[in-house]
Amino acid sequence: MFQARPSRRRALAAGASTAALLLAGPPALAGCTAWAPAPDTPDPLEPPAHRAEVDAALAAAVAGAHPTLATAANALAADRAAHARTLRAELHRVRPDPAPPTAAQPVVPPPVSPEPAAAKAALTQAMRAAQDEAAALVLTLPGYRAALLASVAACCATHTAVLT
Amino acid sequence: MTPHFPAGHPHPDMETYRGGEAGGVQLPVGALQAALATEHAAVWVYGVAGAFVSSTLTRRLDEAATAHQARRDATQRLLLDAGVTPVPPEPGYVSPEPVTDAASALRLVITAETDTAGAWRSVVERSPADPDLRGTALEALTAAAIRATRWRATAGATPLTVPFPGAP
Numbered sequence: 001m002f003q004a005r006p007s008r009r010r011a012l013a014a015g016a017s018t019a020a021l022l023l024a025g026p027p028a029l030a031g032c033t034a035w036a037p038a039p040d041t042p043d044p045l046e047p048p049a050h051r052a053e054v055d056a057a058l059a060a061a062v063a064g065a066h067p068t069l070a071t072a073a074n075a076l077a078a079d080r081a082a083h084a085r086t087l088r089a090e091l092h093r094v095r096p097d098p099a100p101p102t103a104a105q106p107v108v109p110p111p112v113s114p115e116p117a118a119a120k121a122a123l124t125q126a127m128r129a130a131q132d133e134a135a136a137l138v139l140t141l142p143g144y145r146a147a148l149l150a151s152v153a154a155c156c157a158t159h160t161a162v163l164t
Numbered sequence: 165m166t167p168h169f170p171a172g173h174p175h176p177d178m179e180t181y182r183g184g185e186a187g188g189v190q191l192p193v194g195a196l197q198a199a200l201a202t203e204h205a206a207v208w209v210y211g212v213a214g215a216f217v218s219s220t221l222t223r224r225l226d227e228a229a230t231a232h233q234a235r236r237d238a239t240q241r242l243l244l245d246a247g248v249t250p251v252p253p254e255p256g257y258v259s260p261e262p263v264t265d266a267a268s269a270l271r272l273v274i275t276a277e278t279d280t281a282g283a284w285r286s287v288v289e290r291s292p293a294d295p296d297l298r299g300t301a302l303e304a305l306t307a308a309a310i311r312a313t314r315w316r317a318t319a320g321a322t323p324l325t326v327p328f329p330g331a332p
Contacts, residue, residue: 075323075324075325076325078327079325079326079327082327082328083327086328131306135302138288138298138299138302139293139294139295139298139299140293141293142293143288143289143290143291144289146288146289146291146293146298147285147286147288147289147330147331148328150285150288150298150301150302150305150330151285151305151327151328151329151330151331152328153302153306154281154302154305154306154308154309154310154329154330155309155325155326155327155328155329157306157309157310158309158310158312158313158324158325158326158329159325161310161313161314162313162317162324162325
């Protein structure tokens with residue numbers, strides 16, 4: 001966004017960093033994209049993917065039950081559905097054909113409270129739990145997945161901010 | 165929106181790393197310098213925006229500016245400790261549109277938060293799996309995303325959220 005005014009210093013800085021690159025060489029971080037969980041162990045993205053599906057279903061149910069919460073809940077449902085799609089795509093990329101075949105966990109959201117305040121609190125609690133889960137995974141997973149979950153965690157935090 | 169980082173945004177394959185000799189963490193220098201550059205820009209943006217928005221928003225603007233200054237200072241220290249010269253602020257910035265009123269000032273701060281979010285997400289992506297550095301970068305990304313959402317609410321912009329804050 002902010003186009004810095006062109007300056008000679010920038011050109012010099014660019015040259016300097018190229019020289020550093022040639023001297024330093026690539027680090028041992030290449031190959032992140034080739035990472036895959038060990039066979040026969042659950043993919044660590046499975047829990048956040050399932051949670052995103054449950055949250056999307058919960059938020060859609062809240063939006064249907066409570067018109068005053070519909071705007072926030074529908075936005076939350078849309079974002080969590082986007083998380084679920086992207087996480088599922090990454091799961092599928094790594095294991096196009098999961099073996100052994102796992103029984104898909106059913107997406108069963110908790111019942112929606114008839115009280116708007118309680119329904120709103122349930123959404124807030126869900127967003128905090130999702131943020132915590134994703135944030136913990138950010139610290140340990142390879143770069144691409146860590147960045148993906150960092151965005152998921154940050155998004156859940158923005159929904160908490162909208163709800164509270 | 166495509167961020168244009170003042171110091172140039174390094175391609176992931178061109179990242180250089182520093183540190184790690186004494187058991188410390190390997191720092192992704194290019195990503196951190198890009199994040200620092202967006203923090204410099206954000207500090208500048210909040211200075212500009214203050215002149216155009218209602219005084220009722222002054223406290224929130226000040227808090228955001230203070231947060232970016234703290235992030236800037238911490239990032240500078242991190243780079244200096246690794247023997248890297250931190251990028252300085254640019255002598256001048258060109259905002260995407262002229263700032264003439266409260267609405268354009270709010271769009272500018274939202275853009276600044278979007279840019280910092282993107283830069284810190286890149287730090288997450290290019291960091292080794294280190295709790296300290298990734299945790300710091302995640303915190304910066306999350307804080308920027310929350311501020312962007314709150315400013316969108318202030319500006320009456322919709323949607324208030326994006327599914328993947330910081331994603332390109």
